[in-house]
Amino acid sequence: MSVKTITTNEIAKKVVNNEETTILDVRNTDEFDDWKIEGGKVDVINEPYFNLLDGIEDVEDKLGKDQEIIVVCAKGGSSQMVAEMFDEAGFTDVYSLEGGMKAWSEHLEPTKIADLTSGGSLYQFVRLGKGCLSYFIESDGEAAIVDANRMIGNYERFAEDKGVQIKHLIDTHLHADHISGGRGLAEKVGGTYNLPPKDATEVTFDYIPLEEGNDLVVGNTTVKVQPLYSPGHTIGSTSLIIDNQYLLTGDILFVKSIGRPDLAGKAEDWVGDLRNTLYKRYKELSDDLIVLPAHFSFSSELGEGGQVSARLGDLYEKNSGLQVEDEEKFRSMVTDNLPPQPNAYEEIRKTNMGKVTPDNEEQRDMEIGPNRCAVHG
Amino acid sequence: MESTKVLDAKGMACPMPIVKTKKSIQELNSGEVLEVHATDKGAKSDIAAWVKSGGHELLQDSEEDGVLKFWIKKA
Numbered sequence: 001m002s003v004k005t006i007t008t009n010e011i012a013k014k015v016v017n018n019e020e021t022t023i024l025d026v027r028n029t030d031e032f033d034d035w036k037i038e039g040g041k042v043d044v045i046n047e048p049y050f051n052l053l054d055g056i057e058d059v060e061d062k063l064g065k066d067q068e069i070i071v072v073c074a075k076g077g078s079s080q081m082v083a084e085m086f087d088e089a090g091f092t093d094v095y096s097l098e099g100g101m102k103a104w105s106e107h108l109e110p111t112k113i114a115d116l117t118s119g120g121s122l123y124q125f126v127r128l129g130k131g132c133l134s135y136f137i138e139s140d141g142e143a144a145i146v147d148a149n150r151m152i153g154n155y156e157r158f159a160e161d162k163g164v165q166i167k168h169l170i171d172t173h174l175h176a177d178h179i180s181g182g183r184g185l186a187e188k189v190g191g192t193y194n195l196p197p198k199d200a201t202e203v204t205f206d207y208i209p210l211e212e213g214n215d216l217v218v219g220n221t222t223v224k225v226q227p228l229y230s231p232g233h234t235i236g237s238t239s240l241i242i243d244n245q246y247l248l249t250g251d252i253l254f255v256k257s258i259g260r261p262d263l264a265g266k267a268e269d270w271v272g273d274l275r276n277t278l279y280k281r282y283k284e285l286s287d288d289l290i291v292l293p294a295h296f297s298f299s300s301e302l303g304e305g306g307q308v309s310a311r312l313g314d315l316y317e318k319n320s321g322l323q324v325e326d327e328e329k330f331r332s333m334v335t336d337n338l339p340p341q342p343n344a345y346e347e348i349r350k351t352n353m354g355k356v357t358p359d360n361e362e363q364r365d366m367e368i369g370p371n372r373c374a375v376h377g
Numbered sequence: 378m379e380s381t382k383v384l385d386a387k388g389m390a391c392p393m394p395i396v397k398t399k400k401s402i403q404e405l406n407s408g409e410v411l412e413v414h415a416t417d418k419g420a421k422s423d424i425a426a427w428v429k430s431g432g433h434e435l436l437q438d439s440e441e442d443g444v445l446k447f448w449i450k451k452a
Contacts, residue, residue, distance in 0.1 A: 028426035050395045050427040074419050078392040365418065 003083040006070055006095040008107040012128055015039040015299075016109060016306035024059065025072045026052065026082050027101065035370045037072065037104060039128065039299035039306075049078040056085050068093045076100040104129040105367060108154045110136070111305045113292065116243045120223050124292060125154070126306050131296050131371045132178055133308055135248060140219025144168035146240060146248055147294045148181040150363060155185060167191050168216050170225070172250030172294060173237040174199035176263040177342035177371040179363050180352050183207075196229075199236030204354035210238050230281055232274025233259035233373070235266075239282075247289040247312060252277055254293045255301045255310045257374035258321030260338055263345055267335045275330055278322060287313025297374050321375070334375050343369040378437055378448050380412035381405055387416045387444065394420045395427055398449070402433065405451045410436065413447040420445055 014021045018040040025032050026049035036044055047059045063069055069091065073079040076099045083096040097104070109126045116122055120139025127133070127149055135146040136158060143164045145155055148171075159166050166189045169182035173196060183205060186193035194210040195203070208214075216225040226241040233251040237259070240248040251259040258278060261270035289312045296308045303309065316322050324330040342348070344366040350356045351363070358366065384401045386394040394415045401411050413424065421438070424447050428435045432452040439446045 028423050030422060049392050051430060053399055075391060077390050081392050
């Protein structure tokens with residue numbers, strides 16, 4: 001017998017459209033506590049599948065027979081088994097998530113941020129499962145992509161739909177939480193791959209230095225992409241100002257938190273840079289810039305249509321990481337309060353440097369779990 | 378390590394390693410040891426969690442050439 005399945009695409013629509021969604025997550029509780037489907041009006045119950053092998057009585061009472069229930073596991077096998085058990089018990093609207101959390105981690109939801117004044121548009125790709133944000137800037141038949149994820153087919157299809165040619169791939173820093181798709185996509189489409197040189201001292205490939213003064217141009221109507229050196233998360237971290245209106249902060253400043261300085265093993269060295277970037281460099285910029293970060297940590301950071309953005313001036317009033325006047329207090333906040341590192345972060349950094357080349361399945365496994373690039377004040 | 382019975386769950390995908398492990402444990406007497414071989418990476422944390430929830434004891438586990446091995450003492 002077979003049960004109905006649901007795709008990550010359909011769940012993503014429910015999350016961003018704030019639809020009431022009930023999820024039964026049957027992974028073991030440690031994995032569930034680490035990372036789960038969140039956002040919108042999602043209600044999640046956890047009951048490991050191995051506790052349900054003798055019967056579903058323990059959770060049956062918590063759910064209605066005619067209620068829509070989406071069963072989720074790590075890869076889609078156990079959720080199918082549990083969904084079948086519910087189906088046999090008389091539940092009428094039960095689905096199993098195809099591919100499980102592994103597939104959810106890879107889902108990208110494109111959302112339009114704005115039409116640019118100089119022509120063209122700016123899109124944000126929201127990786128709901130992992131909290132990664134990447135950006136697609138298109139103008140006059142050309143496109144640039146910032147902080148592209150490993151699933152490059154999504155960007156290629158999007159470019160094809162829009163009828164634009166991908167010209168530039170840009171990484172704001174050497175990522176430690178996910179494998180960059182920038183280099184691979186640049187090779188595939190014959191575009192440039194731009195990386196801050198201070199993050200690229202150990203890389204094994206050629207790249208174009210992303211540095212202040214080296215503005216990039218997208219399309220003939222010149223959507224300007226201006227690099228702004230903003231170290232702290234990594235020593236090379238570089239922000240981008242787009243069309244004089246949008247500030248892509250990479251992993252330096254998020255909507256409700258700030259970047260952590262330790263993922264390359266140098267918290268003590270880089271905390272001063274982080275302080276300087278957040279409390280001096282960014283302060284010299286216009287308050288009206290719209291901050292577009294490379295991550296979110298909480299589903300509460302998702303705005304309308306799943307967008308993640310905030311006005312820079314508002315963040316200086318509300319973001320707790322920007323309210324610490326005392327430098328010593330700031331220092332201890334970002335070095336004493338560090339959350340666990342992202343899964344496989346050292347291997348991910350090596351992969352992004354070109355030092356190792358894991359196969360596709362290994363790459364998928366390395367990226368399991370949340371991004372963990374922020375420190376919360 | 379000595380075991381009463383060996384379960385070969387190599388090549389099986391989740392949930393089968395746990396389903397088979399549970400069945401094999403039921404056939405053992407209290408205090409006897411089941412040795413499980415699996416290749417599904419998820420088995421590592423799932424078997425540990427299942428053993429705990431069932432009150433059994435995970436005596437030892439190892440990983441060699443992609444094969445996970447577990448020794449479980451029945452409660």
